[in-house]
Amino acid sequence: MERVLEILGRLVAFPTVSTEPSLDLVDYAVDLLAASGAEVETFHDSTGEKASVFATIGPDTGGGVLLSGHTDVVPTDGQEWSHDPFALTVESGRGFGRGTTDMKGFIACALAMAPTFAAADLARPVHIALTYDEEEGCHGARRMLTELVRSGRPLPQVAIIGEPTDFGVVVAHKGCYEYTTEIVGVERHASMSAAGAGAIHAAARFITFLDSLADEMVERAPADSPFDPPHTTINVGTISGGVARNITAGSAVFDWEIRPVVAADAAYVHRRLEQFVAEELLPSMRAEFPEAQVITTVAGEVDGFRRDPGSPAVDLARRLTGNPEPMVVSFGTEAGLYQEAGIAPVVCGPGSISQAHKPDEFIELSQLERCLGLLGELVGELT
Ligand SMILES: [Zn+2]
Numbered sequence: 001m002e003r004v005l006e007i008l009g010r011l012v013a014f015p016t017v018s019t020e021p022s023l024d025l026v027d028y029a030v031d032l033l034a035a036s037g038a039e040v041e042t043f044h045d046s047t048g049e050k051a052s053v054f055a056t057i058g059p060d061t062g063g064g065v066l067l068s069g070h071t072d073v074v075p076t077d078g079q080e081w082s083h084d085p086f087a088l089t090v091e092s093g094r095g096f097g098r099g100t101t102d103m104k105g106f107i108a109c110a111l112a113m114a115p116t117f118a119a120a121d122l123a124r125p126v127h128i129a130l131t132y133d134e135e136e137g138c139h140g141a142r143r144m145l146t147e148l149v150r151s152g153r154p155l156p157q158v159a160i161i162g163e164p165t166d167f168g169v170v171v172a173h174k175g176c177y178e179y180t181t182e183i184v185g186v187e188r189h190a191s192m193s194a195a196g197a198g199a200i201h202a203a204a205r206f207i208t209f210l211d212s213l214a215d216e217m218v219e220r221a222p223a224d225s226p227f228d229p230p231h232t233t234i235n236v237g238t239i240s241g242g243v244a245r246n247i248t249a250g251s252a253v254f255d256w257e258i259r260p261v262v263a264a265d266a267a268y269v270h271r272r273l274e275q276f277v278a279e280e281l282l283p284s285m286r287a288e289f290p291e292a293q294v295i296t297t298v299a300g301e302v303d304g305f306r307r308d309p310g311s312p313a314v315d316l317a318r319r320l321t322g323n324p325e326p327m328v329v330s331f332g333t334e335a336g337l338y339q340e341a342g343i344a345p346v347v348c349g350p351g352s353i354s355q356a357h358k359p360d361e362f363i364e365l366s367q368l369e370r371c372l373g374l375l376g377e378l379v380g381e382l383t
Pocket of ligand 1 (some may be wrong): 070102163
């Protein structure tokens with residue numbers, strides 16, 4: 001446990017906020033894993049400033065279990081912390097610091113166990129994956145998995161994604177597809193123009209159309225959907241635009257998201273939207289102002305995690321935790337990406353999601369101890 005806190009202290013001290021480089025943390029983890037006898041590979045992003053780590057301990061036979069954690073953390077801007085967020089403070093049985101719960105605590109446990117995994121006579125390998133940009137669209141895991149699949153090598157059978165679930169066994173979650181749409185209209189004296197080419201009016205029509213799609217999503221909900229609400233949701237979260245009441249708006253920008261129950265819902269929304277923009281919205285704007293535009297950019301598209309009743313990952317997590325009751329959650333993880341790559345995922349780890357992303361984020365030390373215990377039992381599963 002002392003070793004876990006030592007490693008966690010080092011991990012918390014790397015301020016790996018999603019927008020920042022992660023290589024210092026990566027170098028530290030690579031050295032530590034290599035010293036434990038792991039085969040270690042890294043997968044860099046296009047800037048070369050961030051990387052995912054993929055380590056293999058034991059026979060390189062494929063199969064086995066992957067322990068997956070993201071190294072990025074959310075920012076602390078505007079939050080009132082009573083501890084230094086980028087230094088681990090241990091106090092009254094808790095470890096405080098940004099990322100302690102989400103999810104450097106789990107990573108510290110996995111890294112601390114690496115020598116134990118290496119010393120065991122494993123029949124199947126343990127892998128440790130450390131990814132970047134999970135909080136910003138899961139880019140790190142996507143890139144790493146694409147490369148691993150492309151290499152044609154045998155993949156792990158199971159991925160345990162140690163997000164904070166208080167060791168609840170999470171078997172499904174919705175996807176999260178995030179967008180920003182900018183509408184370019186024309187600025188004129190309000191008395192001179194029909195409303196058609198003003199960007200705010202166009203945004204209102206776009207959003208009203210999203211509303212009608214949201215109603216259709218209710219109808220499309222699968223009968224056996226485990227979620228609450230059971231259907232795909234659509235939300236517009238911010239909007240801005242225009243300069244004055246008496247000027248038609250030259251620009252309107254809004255952030256919106258889809259949380260699809262099934263990926264087909266997101267594809268449906270996009271198909272309908274594209275048709276609406278191309279056949280109705282743009283033609284009516286361009287009749288007034290030929291340069292009108294509707295530009296949607298993707299902030300992140302994270303697939304949902306579908307429940308698989310026969311999942312070996314879920315069976316394993318149930319055995320390890322003794323927790324028979326599967327659950328679904330409302331937050332997104334990298335599980336959908338693993339599923340797509342043909343690796344059975346389960347989301348199960350130490351700490352509580354209610355502590356994540358908050359000022360004075362902490363993890364109970366008892367949760368880390370339990371995590372170490374479960375990883376110790378994992379050795380028995382793989383020998
Ligand atoms: Zn997380």
